Amino acid sequence: MEPSKSKVTSVVISKEASPKECVFRGIEKLGGITNYIRDGDQVFIKFNLTLPQGFPVNTNMDTLEAIIDTCHKAGAKKIYVGSYPLKGLTIKLISDLIGLNSYFLKIGAELVFLDYSNYYFLKDIKKKDLKIIKTQNFSQINVNDEKFEVHKIILDSDKFISVNQVNVDPIFKLRLSILNSYSLSINKSQLNVLKSKNLKDLIQNVIDVFTVRKPDLIINDLFYILEGAGPYIYKDSKLKKTGLMVIGNDAVAVDTITSTLLSYNVDQNLLLREARNRNLGIYDISKIQVIGENLNEIKINIQECVSRLEDIILPNFSIKTGNISLGDFEQAYHFLNLLKTHMIKDVKYISKTSFLIGDNPPVPENLSNVIIFGDSAIKSTKLKKNVKILKLPGNPPNIFDCIDLLIKYYRKSNVPSLYLFQNLLKLYRNKKINEKLKIWGGL
Amino acid sequence: MFNPKFKSNWLKIIANNSNIQILDDPSKIKELVRIPLTPVNIDAYLLYYLFEILYPKFVNDQQNILDIIISDEKKEILSVYLFETQKAGIHQSYLKLSNELIILQEEDLKNIDEFFNKIQLAIVKTKGVRISTIRIFKQKAIELLNQHCDLIESISNFSFIPRLMGLLEELLENDLFYIYPTPNFYNFIKGNITLLNGIKISEIITFFHNLLPKYKISILFNTNKQPFILKAHTEKPRSKGSNSFIKLFTPEKLGIGMEKLDIPDKLNIIKQTVESDTVYSFNQNDAIALLLDIFELEFPLKLEKLQLIFQKILYGIRNFENKWYVIPRPQIYNSFFRFMVRLFRFNLNLKKLSHWAIPQLFFNSLHSNFGLNSKVLIITTSIDKKNFNKVEYIKNTFKFAVLFEIENRKLSKVISIKKQELFSEHKINSLDVIRAKVSEKYGYVSAVINIDKFLLHKIIGNFSSDLAKFKLFSKFKVFNLLKKEYYLNMYPQIPQFKYIKERGMKSFFKMVLPVLIDKHEF
Numbered sequence: 006m007e008p009s010k011s012k013v014t015s016v017v018i019s020k021e022a023s024p025k026e027c028v029f030r031g032i033e034k035l036g037g038i039t040n041y042i043r044d045g046d047q048v049f050i051k052f053n054l055t056l057p058q059g060f061p062v063n064t065n066m067d068t069l070e071a072i073i074d075t076c077h078k079a080g081a082k083k084i085y086v087g088s089y090p091l092k093g094l095t096i097k098l099i100s101d102l103i104g105l106n107s108y109f110l111k112i113g114a115e116l117v118f119l120d121y122s123n124y125y126f127l128k129d130i131k132k133k134d135l136k137i138i139k140t141q142n143f144s145q146i147n148v149n150d151e152k153f154e155v156h157k158i159i160l161d162s163d164k165f166i167s168v169n170q171v172n173v174d175p176i177f178k179l180r181l182s183i184l185n186s187y188s189l190s191i192n193k194s195q196l197n198v199l200k201s202k203n204l205k206d207l208i209q210n211v212i213d214v215f216t217v218r219k220p221d222l223i224i225n226d227l228f229y230i231l232e233g234a235g236p237y238i239y240k241d242s243k244l245k246k247t248g249l250m251v252i253g254n255d256a257v258a259v260d261t262i263t264s265t266l267l268s269y270n271v272d273q274n275l276l277l278r279e280a281r282n283r284n285l286g287i288y289d290i291s292k293i294q295v296i297g298e299n300l301n302e303i304k305i306n307i308q309e310c311v312s313r314l315e316d317i318i319l320p321n322f323s324i325k326t327g328n329i330s331l332g333d334f335e336q337a338y339h340f341l342n343l344l345k346t347h348m349i350k351d352v353k354y355i356s357k358t359s360f361l362i363g364d365n366p367p368v369p370e371n372l373s374n375v376i377i378f379g380d381s382a383i384k385s386t387k388l389k390k391n392v393k394i395l396k397l398p399g400n401p402p403n404i405f406d407c408i409d410l411l412i413k414y415y416r417k418s419n420v421p422s423l424y425l426f427q428n429l430l431k432l433y434r435n436k437k438i439n440e441k442l443k444i445w446g447g448l
Numbered sequence: 449m450f451n452p453k454f455k456s457n458w459l460k461i462i463a464n465n466s467n468i469q470i471l472d473d474p475s476k477i478k479e480l481v482r483i484p485l486t487p488v489n490i491d492a493y494l495l496y497y498l499f500e501i502l503y504p505k506f507v508n509d510q511q512n513i514l515d516i517i518i519s520d521e522k523k524e525i526l527s528v529y530l531f532e533t534q535k536a537g538i539h540q541s542y543l544k545l546s547n548e549l550i551i552l553q554e555e556d557l558k559n560i561d562e563f564f565n566k567i568q569l570a571i572v573k574t575k576g577v578r579i580s581t582i583r584i585f586k587q588k589a590i591e592l593l594n595q596h597c598d599l600i601e602s603i604s605n606f607s608f609i610p611r612l613m614g615l616l617e618e619l620l621e622n623d624l625f626y627i628y629p630t631p632n633f634y635n636f637i638k639g640n641i642t643l644l645n646g647i648k649i650s651e652i653i654t655f656f657h658n659l660l661p662k663y664k665i666s667i668l669f670n671t672n673k674q675p676f677i678l679k680a681h682t683e684k685p686r687s688k689g690s691n692s693f694i695k696l697f698t699p700e701k702l703g704i705g706m707e708k709l710d711i712p713d714k715l716n717i718i719k720q721t722v723e724s725d726t727v728y729s730f731n732q733n734d735a736i737a738l739l740l741d742i743f744e745l746e747f748p749l750k751l752e753k754l755q756l757i758f759q760k761i762l763y764g765i766r767n768f769e770n771k772w773y774v775i776p777r778p779q780i781y782n783s784f785f786r787f788m789v790r791l792f793r794f795n796l797n798l799k800k801l802s803h804w805a806i807p808q809l810f811f812n813s814l815h816s817n818f819g820l821n822s823k824v825l826i827i828t829t830s831i832d833k834k835n836f837n838k839v840e841y842i843k844n845t846f847k848f849a850v851l852f853e854i855e856n857r858k859l860s861k862v863i864s865i866k867k868q869e870l871f872s873e874h875k876i877n878s879l880d881v882i883r884a885k886v887s888e889k890y891g892y893v894s895a896v897i898n899i900d901k902f903l904l905h906k907i908i909g910n911f912s913s914d915l916a917k918f919k920l921f922s923k924f925k926v927f928n929l930l931k932k933e934y935y936l937n938m939y940p941q942i943p944q945f946k947y948i949k950e951r952g953m954k955s956f957f958k959m960v961l962p963v964l965i966d967k968h969e970f
Binding site for chain 2 (some may be wrong): 023243244
């Protein structure tokens with residue numbers, strides 16, 4: 006199957022009573038799994054694995070189980086599942102917290118510890134050993150003069166399937182399958198891109214990773230969509246049940262149909278536009294044969310994430326923004342939503358706080374407590390000397406460090422909810438593991 | 449057609465209600481009647497009063513009721529009774545009407561609002577009165593009610609509550625009883641029946657009642673108009689079988705004059721008179737308001753609404769000696785005692801219980817850990833010396849298992865899981881093996897929790913004894929039990945659980961207490 010070369014592609018909009026049925030019937034309508042998986046194939050399934058939270062932060066396990074089951078029925082010899090989590094977290098940590106490894110083994114798949122975090126807990130493993138493992142198991146792929154380290158299991162697998170849970174996203178509006186590919190590899194340029202204010206660089210980077218290995222079968226799971234606040238679970242997060250999945254063999258076509266279903270203008274989707282410019286798939290709806298539900302009859306409107314930080318309503322917080330980099334915006338979005346979710350009590354204890362972010366943020370009216378978020382705001386903000394200021398450094402700042410600094414600044418008795426949250430986090434923020442993460446590099 | 453015991457009691461109630469309406473001081477009526485469908489004898493006037501305050505709030509606040517008994521096939525009307533009520537719910541006279549008053553058609557019960565209008569027209573035409581409620585009983589319902597009433601007088605203990613609940617469940621589950629306009633409590637019970645998927649509410653009540661330690665309590669439901677006392681005692685240790693009983697009376701009946709006394713004095717007198725260990729006082733209106741809120745819940749249960757109810761209950765608890773009282777006064781409310789407890793770094797001021805932050809903390813943790821759609825399996829065991837086995841303790845000591853299904857912040861299903869669905873034959877049944885087995889049939893299970901009955905019993909016993917004497921060290925003993933895997937275990941372990949297992953409940957409690965207790969009055 007080479008979707009980019011063909012002029013027409015088929016995409017199924019599957020609607021059933023359960024996610025499993027949606028997968029089974031959807032693949033059947035696409036011609037059956039034997040069109041994709043052959044007897045004896047090794048399959049790698051890329052799913053969403055970002056945080057140790059439940060659905061819909063990570064892929065719906067029922068959807069994943071249905072695909073694994075289908076691959077087995079087609080005669081797949083070995084099925085791997087994997088993804089990189091959020092920066093600073095290990096796959097082992099998430100797997101332990103939600104019991105993934107043993108669960109996958111029981112349903113006939115193997116979770117790949119792409120970050121080798123299953124080795125970090127072994128006492129006798131050394132820096133040298135980790136480096137050897139890394140060299141043996143990773144390949145370097147060059148795309149547009151950028152080097153991407155990709156696990157050999159992904160590259161060597163006969164078939165590559167992308168299963169993506171559709172959630173709202175603060176930068177790209179929606180997490181679609183092309184964006185799901187971004188956590189397929191690690192590279193240093195990903196960090197540099199986030200430091201810039203240029204969304205174009207990030208788009209370029211995402212598409213570069215996508216081209217490293219394009220999926221043979223793509224499932225955008227919008228049976229339930231996370232709306233309001235996402236892509237993680239926050240106070241304002243809600244689920245919308247649509248009972249739908251979009252399935253196809255061309256990621257660009259599948260994302261195009263998904264965007265259209267969700268009433269988004271495809272031309273305004275920056276990732277799809279870039280994919281179109283690079284001719285990575287079929288984006289022209291007239292060339293996509295839609296099977297199953299009628300695209301024109303379904304229009305789903307979802308509540309997007311806030312696009313301005315000022316719109317995150319946090320009692321006693323006044324948010325002032327300057328010219329913000331992507332990384333600062335993304336981290337501040339998650340940080341403020343985290344506070345909104347976990348600091349319910351604390352915001353009543355602390356006095357009025359001004360939260361400044363970005364280059365040259367406006368001077369706040371209230372100067373009793375000022376939090377300056379990120380290096381660029383710290384450099385460009387000039388306030389009177391007697392103002393109480395909490396600086397949260399970093400480009401972008403690390404959320405866990407921000408929590409520590411916030412508790413130190415307000416004192417734990419004034420932020421009991423956050424203190425509780427911090428202590429629970431500490432169970433997993435193991436210094437030794439962080440050192441190993443650094444040795445491993447790039448995470 | 450009706451059970452003679454039920455009928456004679458019902459006629460007695462009607463006669464007394466009719467007398468009470470015309471008396472200047474009805475509280476002086478000495479006649480005893482049984483609360484319908486229960487073995488509880490009370491003053492006729494008190495029953496009149498309970499109907500007067502409860503019926504308009506929970507059923508209908510308008511006059512006149514029509515009872516219709518129909519055949520099980522819904523094709524024939526068997527009897528029609530009109531109760532004319534001057535006050536809503538006070539049944540004071542009845543009239544048997546002709547069965548030909550209206551012709552019943554099978555689809556009438558599907559469009560009960562139209563059927564009501566047709567009957568209304570017929571009643572206005574023939575009797576010149578308007579009715580506010582129709583209650584329709586199938587013949588089978590009457591048979592069940594009769595069976596229930598057969599032994600009712602000999603059931604003198606607590607078991608009538610689950611028995612009555614069982615009867616209600618059967619009537620509603622099998623569509624044997626209809627009422628129009630439909631009151632919230634009817635929808636609430638029907639909603640629960642659907643939610644619980646075959647798990648009997650009566651069994652849940654019995655399970656939790658059996659966990660309670662021996663008790664001798666009384667509750668004064670206070671109001672200026674007519675206070676009343678509910679006495680609930682267990683007489684034998686619970687291991688020798690349930691022997692609890694419930695009585696209701698007015699303070700006057702006990703010879704307690706309620707005027708000019710403040711509430712703690714009233715409670716002290718009640719305590720001595722009814723020989724209870726503990727006496728509570730709640731405001732009648734507060735209790736009714738809480739029940740009304742609960743009955744308003746819709747199904748699937750929105751967790752957001754449950755959170756509000758939880759908040760209201762906690763708000764009530766923090767308003768000790770304002771909205772409610774208890775005698776003996778719990779030590780935990782004593783300032784010196786609290787100071788002593790604080791020396792151990794436990795700031796336990798229940799008057800500042802954070803009614804708004806606790807539910808948020810609980811539900812946030814639920815969603816963050818398990819997700820917005822989740823299935824959580826709870827397995828209860830009952831370990832004793834004979835059945836304990838370190839390897840297969842869950843399988844050997846299994847009591848029951850329940851799967852809670854949450855969909856988009858709503859509790860959508862509660863499913864009872866059978867033993868054979870839980871355990872694999874040739875494997876050691878650890879929680880992760882159980883999770884995989886149950887996931888095969890019911891979809892991905894986010895977490896499995898195993899809790900032993902002994903631990904539940906200890907927790908409930910320990911915290912109910914707090915109401916009298918607060919024993920910090922006995923609390924620590926219970927905290928230590930939480931560390932034992934066979935009493936409490938979870939897979940996969942969420943951070944809160946891991947913290948308790950690794951660092952102990954004492955440390956967790958200290959850390960979480962500033963969230964549970966407010967610093968200031970808000």
